[in-house]
Amino acid sequence: MTMTSVEGSAAPMRVSAHARKGGLKAHERRVGRLFLLPALAAFTLVILFPFLRALAVAFTRSDLQTPEPIFVGLANFRAILATPEIIGAFVTTAVYVGLATAGTVVLGLGWALILNQSFRGRAVLRAVTLIPWVLPSTVTAFVWGWIFNSRFGVLNAALVGVGAIPYPTAWLSTTGGAMTAVVITKIWFSIPLFMSFFLAGLQSLDREQIDAARVDGAGNFALLRDHILPHLRPVLLVVIVLGVIGNLQHFDTIFALTGGGPVRATSVLSIEVYRRAFDQWDLGMASALGLLWVATIMPAAYFYLRHLLKGA
Amino acid sequence: MLDLSSRTAKIVFGSAAILIALFLFFPIYWLAISAFKPNAELYRITPTLYPHDPVLTHFATAFGRGNLMQQLRNSLVVSCSAAALNTLLAIYAGYSFAKFRYSGRRLVMVFLLSAQVFPFGLLLISLYPIVTSLGLIDSRAGLTLSYIVFALPVSTYMFYSYFTQVPSEMIEAARADGAGELRIFHTIVLPVSIPAVVTVFLYGFMWSWNDLLYAMTLIVSEDKRTIGPGMLLAYLNEVNSDWGGAMAASIMASAPIVVAFAFLQRWFIQGVTAGSVK
Numbered sequence: 177m178t179m180t181s182v183e184g185s186a187a188p189m190r191v192s193a194h195a196r197k198g199g200l201k202a203h204e205r206r207v208g209r210l211f212l213l214p215a216l217a218a219f220t221l222v223i224l225f226p227f228l229r230a231l232a233v234a235f236t237r238s239d240l241q242t243p244e245p246i247f248v249g250l251a252n253f254r255a256i257l258a259t260p261e262i263i264g265a266f267v268t269t270a271v272y273v274g275l276a277t278a279g280t281v282v283l284g285l286g287w288a289l290i291l292n293q294s295f296r297g298r299a300v301l302r303a304v305t306l307i308p309w310v311l312p313s314t315v316t317a318f319v320w321g322w323i324f325n326s327r328f329g330v331l332n333a334a335l336v337g338v339g340a341i342p343y344p345t346a347w348l349s350t351t352g353g354a355m356t357a358v359v360i361t362k363i364w365f366s367i368p369l370f371m372s373f374f375l376a377g378l379q380s381l382d383r384e385q386i387d388a389a390r391v392d393g394a395g396n397f398a399l400l401r402d403h404i405l406p407h408l409r410p411v412l413l414v415v416i417v418l419g420v421i422g423n424l425q426h427f428d429t430i431f432a433l434t435g436g437g438p439v440r441a442t443s444v445l446s447i448e449v450y451r452r453a454f455d456q457w458d459l460g461m462a463s464a465l466g467l468l469w470v471a472t473i474m475p476a477a478y479f480y481l482r483h484l485l486k487g488a
Numbered sequence: 489m490l491d492l493s494s495r496t497a498k499i500v501f502g503s504a505a506i507l508i509a510l511f512l513f514f515p516i517y518w519l520a521i522s523a524f525k526p527n528a529e530l531y532r533i534t535p536t537l538y539p540h541d542p543v544l545t546h547f548a549t550a551f552g553r554g555n556l557m558q559q560l561r562n563s564l565v566v567s568c569s570a571a572a573l574n575t576l577l578a579i580y581a582g583y584s585f586a587k588f589r590y591s592g593r594r595l596v597m598v599f600l601l602s603a604q605v606f607p608f609g610l611l612l613i614s615l616y617p618i619v620t621s622l623g624l625i626d627s628r629a630g631l632t633l634s635y636i637v638f639a640l641p642v643s644t645y646m647f648y649s650y651f652t653q654v655p656s657e658m659i660e661a662a663r664a665d666g667a668g669e670l671r672i673f674h675t676i677v678l679p680v681s682i683p684a685v686v687t688v689f690l691y692g693f694m695w696s697w698n699d700l701l702y703a704m705t706l707i708v709s710e711d712k713r714t715i716g717p718g719m720l721l722a723y724l725n726e727v728n729s730d731w732g733g734a735m736a737a738s739i740m741a742s743a744p745i746v747v748a749f750a751f752l753q754r755w756f757i758q759g760v761t762a763g764s765v766k
Contacts, residue, residue, distance in 0.1 A: 207669045208588025215581035215644060216596065222636050223603040226614035233614070283508055290505045292489055303753050307516055310745045312698040314716045315738040318723065319519045322731050330518060330535050337534075367512060376761045378489070386489060396490045396497055404489070425607050428700040432720055446609045453613045454705055466610030477605035484601055484645060485594070 234463040245460065252464035261440060262465065265448040269424065269472070272359060272444050276426075277419040279363040284370030284415070285408075291371065292378045302375075309368035317432030320361040324348055324433075348434055351441035358430045358442050362423065370415050377411035378404070414483060420476040424469070445469045523547070523735035530732050546736035553730075556737055558711065559718035563697055564744070566628050566714055570635035571692035574643055577636065578688055579681075582647025583673060587659060597648075604641035611637055612705060619706060626708045634702050638695040643688045646759050650684040651677070687759030690752055697745050715741045 234252060236245035256262050291302050308316070323331050324347040332344035347353040381404065389403055405412075427446035430436065436443035436451065443451075449469060453462035492498050522530060524542040550556055585597055615634055616625070624630030654677060662672045678685075697715075704717035713721075719741060723734040749756065 204588050205590035208584045208590045208593070211580040211584035211588070211669075211673075212596065215577040215600070215640065218577050218636050219600055219603065219640060221618075222615060222634060223606065223611060223640075224599070226611045226618060227606055229614040229618070230610055283511070286504055287508050287512070289490065290501070290508065293492070303750065305512060306749055306753055306757075307746060308512060310694055310698070310749050311738075311742050312716055312719075312745070313700045314719045315519075315742050318719070318731075318734045318738050319515045321724070322522060322735065323515060323518060325731070328531050328533065328535065328731075333533065333535055364511065364515065367508075372757045373761050376757075381489070390491070399490070421605050425609070427609055428698075428716075432700060432724065446607065449607070449609045449613070450701070453609075454616075459613060462613050463610070466607060466613060469607050469610060470605075473605050473607065477602060480605070481598060481602055485597065 230463040230466055233459055234467050236460050238460040238463075239456070239458040248460070252460050253468075255461065256465055256468065261443075262448065264440060265443050265445055266472075268355075268440070268442065269444040271355065272362075272430075272442070273420055273423040275355075275359045276362040276366070276423045277416060279359065280366040280370050280419055281412070281415060283363065284367045285374050285412075287367060288371045288374035288378055289404075291375060305371060306368045308365040311365065313428030314432055316361060316365050317429045320357065320364070320429075321348070321433055324353075324357045349438050351438060354434045354438055354442050358433055361429050361433060362426060365429075366419065366422070370419065373411055373415050373418075374408065377408045381407050413479065417476045417480045417483075421473060421480065424473050424476075445472070519735055519738055523732065523739055525732065527732060546732035547740075549730065549733045550736040550740065553722055553733060555710070555713075555718070556715075556722075556740060559713055559715045560740065560744075562628065562712055562718075563714040563716075563741075566632050566635070567693045567696040569628075569632045570639075570696040571689045573632065574636055574639045574692035575685060575689045578640055578643035579647050579678075579685065580673075581644045583651050583677065585644070585648045586651035586654075587656065600644055601641050603637075608637060608701060612702060616705065625706065626712065628707075628712055631703060631706050631714070632696075634706060635692070635696045635699070637702075638699065639688075639692040643691060646688055646691070647681075647684055650681060650759070654680060683755045684759060686752055687756050690748060690756055691759070693748070694745060 233245060235247060235249060237248045237251070238245040287305070291298060291305070311319075323329055326332065326344055326346040326349070329344075329347070331347070332341075335341045336344060345353055347357050386399065386403060389399055394402065425446060426444075427450065430442055430444060430447060431450070434442045436447040445465070446469075449462050449466050452458050452465060490497070490501065492501055521539050523546050524539040524544070525536070526539075526541055526543045526545065529536055529539065529541060581600070585593065612634075615637070619625050619630040619634060622630070624633065658676055659672055662676050663669075667675070699714075700716040700720065703714045704720070707713055707717070719734070719737050723730055723737065
């Protein structure tokens with residue numbers, strides 16, 4: 177039934193009243209905006225306004241000695257560029273994000289290929305795979321903190337036991353060890369989500385195409401290279417972008433495991449901003465650093481948004 | 489899909505499967521059994537692979553220390569309210585984006601979705617004074633409100649992509665019958681959207697239940713603390729960590745969310761990956 181026939185029929189009051197006030201299009205516009213209003217109000221209060229406020233504070237000196245912010249132009253940004261530890265935090269972040277994203281993509285894809293085979297108990301295995309993802313951050317940090325424990329941790333016991341290392345490593349208090357620990361922890365609880373994306377992609381593969389390739393004599397490797405991976409390319413892009421955004425943001429398990437230490441070895445941008453803001457209460461510097469942090473996320477965000485809004 | 493009839497394929501595939509499974513599930517196993525080992529068995533250089541002498545003492549200490557029950561209650565209150573508020577806000581916005589056309593729609597969509605990429609930590613710097621000026625600092629209400637930051641953008645998108653699948657003819661027919669817009673939504677659209685509602689509710693719940701950063705910054709009082717910061721303060725800020733207690737408390741803190749997922753995971757995964765795989 178079309179809209180015009182509604183106006184012509186014995187239309188109920190409500191519709192004809194709207195029709196008189198500028199037609200159904202105007203009615204649609206009004207109603208659409210009203211439905212949007214609550215979310216838009218909340219968004220403005222807790223996301224947009226705080227962001228704009230941080231944008232303003234970044235150009236001021238605002239710390240414990242300066243309760244009333246003073247406009248200082250680009251001074252905070254200049255101070256950031258002149259502080260080697262902060263430049264170091266950018267490097268640390270790049271290492272953390274790169275390793276965590278790459279590790280999760282490889283293992284998530286591998287696990288999806290495994291869970292895509294048919295075998296008994298597959299449904300149960302798919303379900304329990306989600307557990308690492310849904311655990312509270314603190315619990316995840318406890319689990320891995322205990323595994324990486326230098327004296328009683330099971331990892332050291334296992335590695336020493338098989339002769340991989342001669343004596344126990346102090347994972348969380350050496351620079352390389354701490355980075356390894358926070359990266360492994362992040363990979364562990366990100367695999368389930370990545371796996372789910374890959375699995376959804378694998379399930380949309382054309383079975384007949386695979387069977388035809390198989391008849392033509394394609395082996396597993398050729399199948400992966402020529403059919404499965406090309407099919408997964410769009411999913412791969414989404415997963416990498418989501419992974420980069422998520423890893424750039426991540427704070428909880430790093431803070432709980434190492435607090436950014438030892439000696440800033442795991443002090444990524446999220447930790448750095450938190451320390452500046454809530455340990456030192458230097459809100460100007462924290463906001464300026466936060467804006468540079470946003471800038472690092474922007475390229476990934478661009479691809480992500482473009483993908484989400486396809487056809488909107 | 490892969491052909492595992494050859495010996496090499498079996499070995500390569502099988503060992504990869506075992507290694508990844510070990511990586512994913514061994515830590516959960518270790519968490520579960522460590523909670524039941526007595527201290528004498530827990531603090532050994534060569535650990536036992538299962539509790540030889542299982543005890544429940546760690547659960548007793550976990551309940552006795554750091555107000556675990558109160559923290560669980562606080563987490564439950566905050567997470568349920570945050571999830572409900574988030575679902576309520578996102579469902580109308582998602583419906584508006586999917587079923588109405590008006591100028592500015594796409595722009596607002598871009599804004600709302602881009603919010604997902606603003607670092608939570610950056611927003612927190614400004615949220616703190618805003619929540620303070622609203623008189624909501626150190627309150628469960630302030631924390632609940634702030635949790636919108638985490639879930640609203642993605643939740644709105646999940647509803648949006650769900651509602652684009654709901655046929656517009658249903659809505660137009662009801663409109664032709666003279667039903668009001670709110671009534672159309674609540675009696676026609678909402679009943680077919682229960683899977684999406686469950687997914688988004690769970691998504692919001694998960695973010696709030698699992699968060700540490702906002703919970704430890706926006707709540708200071710001991711009696712309002714949620715499990716994330718509560719457990720961290722109770723177990724890791726000590727010279728001698730009580731790992732048995734930490735594991736027991738972890739099991740208590742994880743149980744609600746794991747049980748919820750056990751029942752709802754199928755719907756959930758469809759909702760979260762929707763629209764991303766095309």
